[in-house]
Amino acid sequence: MHDAWWIELFGLGSREEENKATSFISNLQHCQMAMAMAMASSSMLSTTCSFSFPSITMCISSYNPNRSRRLALFHLLSGPFAIPQSQSLLFGVKGSELFRVGEANAAENLIQPEQNLFEWVKNDNRRFLHVVYRVGDLDKTIKFYTECLGMNLLRKRDIPEERYTNAFLGYGPEDSNFTVELTYNYGVDKYDIGNGFGHLGVVVEDAAKAVDLIKAKGGKVIKEPGPVKGGSTVTSFIQDPDGYEFELLERGLTSEPLCQVSLRVGDLDRAIVFYQKALGMQLLHRKDNPEHKNTVATMGYGPEDKNTVLELTYNYGITNYDKGNGYGQIAIGTNDVYKSAEAIKLCGGKIIREPGPLPGINTKIAVCLDPDGWKLVCITFPSI
Numbered sequence: 001m002h003d004a005w006w007i008e009l010f011g012l013g014s015r016e017e018e019n020k021a022t023s024f025i026s027n028l029q030h031c032q033m034a035m036a037m038a039m040a041s042s043s044m045l046s047t048t049c050s051f052s053f054p055s056i057t058m059c060i061s062s063y064n065p066n067r068s069r070r071l072a073l074f075h076l077l078s079g080p081f082a083i084p085q086s087q088s089l090l091f092g093v094k095g096s097e098l099f100r101v102g103e104a105n106a107a108e109n110l111i112q113p114e115q116n117l118f119e120w121v122k123n124d125n126r127r128f129l130h131v132v133y134r135v136g137d138l139d140k141t142i143k144f145y146t147e148c149l150g151m152n153l154l155r156k157r158d159i160p161e162e163r164y165t166n167a168f169l170g171y172g173p174e175d176s177n178f179t180v181e182l183t184y185n186y187g188v189d190k191y192d193i194g195n196g197f198g199h200l201g202v203v204v205e206d207a208a209k210a211v212d213l214i215k216a217k218g219g220k221v222i223k224e225p226g227p228v229k230g231g232s233t234v235t236s237f238i239q240d241p242d243g244y245e246f247e248l249l250e251r252g253l254t255s256e257p258l259c260q261v262s263l264r265v266g267d268l269d270r271a272i273v274f275y276q277k278a279l280g281m282q283l284l285h286r287k288d289n290p291e292h293k294n295t296v297a298t299m300g301y302g303p304e305d306k307n308t309v310l311e312l313t314y315n316y317g318i319t320n321y322d323k324g325n326g327y328g329q330i331a332i333g334t335n336d337v338y339k340s341a342e343a344i345k346l347c348g349g350k351i352i353r354e355p356g357p358l359p360g361i362n363t364k365i366a367v368c369l370d371p372d373g374w375k376l377v378c379i380t381f382p383s384i
Contacts, residue, residue: 126279151258152171233250235248264312266320297314350368
């Protein structure tokens, strides 16, 4: 009975990787020819042994969203006169064993680019840039954020040809601090926030004092200041004029007061793996809260007392959320949007805008959806 070998190779899909695979097949054919010549002249072979080169077929599967990686399957089929196992001895090693060694080496070599890509992601110079969401009254929201939350209006721009205006606010320059990007679309005064977006976090020196100011300005307080259960940090929850929630966290001074974005996910383990491998984040901590029937994971690019973090919340038994039409996306800085997009694809994310430059400028972006459908934008700014 003739052998058949399947070699399963991961991470193929780009033209460069397909070329590597083709080169591998060509090299394997030459190796087989050399083996045949050596075997024909070897005294170890039976004089009655006949053989031919195995036929080789190649099939690259299309992307399967249910798998985290593309598969390329190479089926090495033995021909009608293939080397019988019982007679195919070369330097005391069976032919099938030689091929199995080749299989292992080939798979390892072609998996290596994927491993190198994830290592690059982990070491890439990344940070959270801004979070985008839509508001119904831009001036009113700007007033609330500057007067009640102490943010600064960093810039504002009107795009009449596309019928929208946006404003960037935060606690420091955009090139070093996380910011909010508010978008006002002409004529739209209300949005559905849905139930998937959680909240934004802001560090304050005195939560009670901040809440008193918010009340005086007509803001809505959802939770009065008080220590978190099982801890000492004083927190409060408030709503902005459009209904977006903010958690006020009473902490010491920090260089990044806009400290947190909270999103709800349907599969926490899947989300953690995605943000670790595809986006290079660290799992800073994870906490199960059975009294609240949820589990929370905090992800980021550095300690949460100095950096903005992403808080992922899984509520027991809930796998899908209504995302509404208000929340937009989170933008993340990267040194290479092309490599970033490849890593996102390999980890089950969906690319909805292929990586490339924005019209008229050198800034490059890639837009994707995470496994829960949350929108993310990777951005590479031009070198100065």
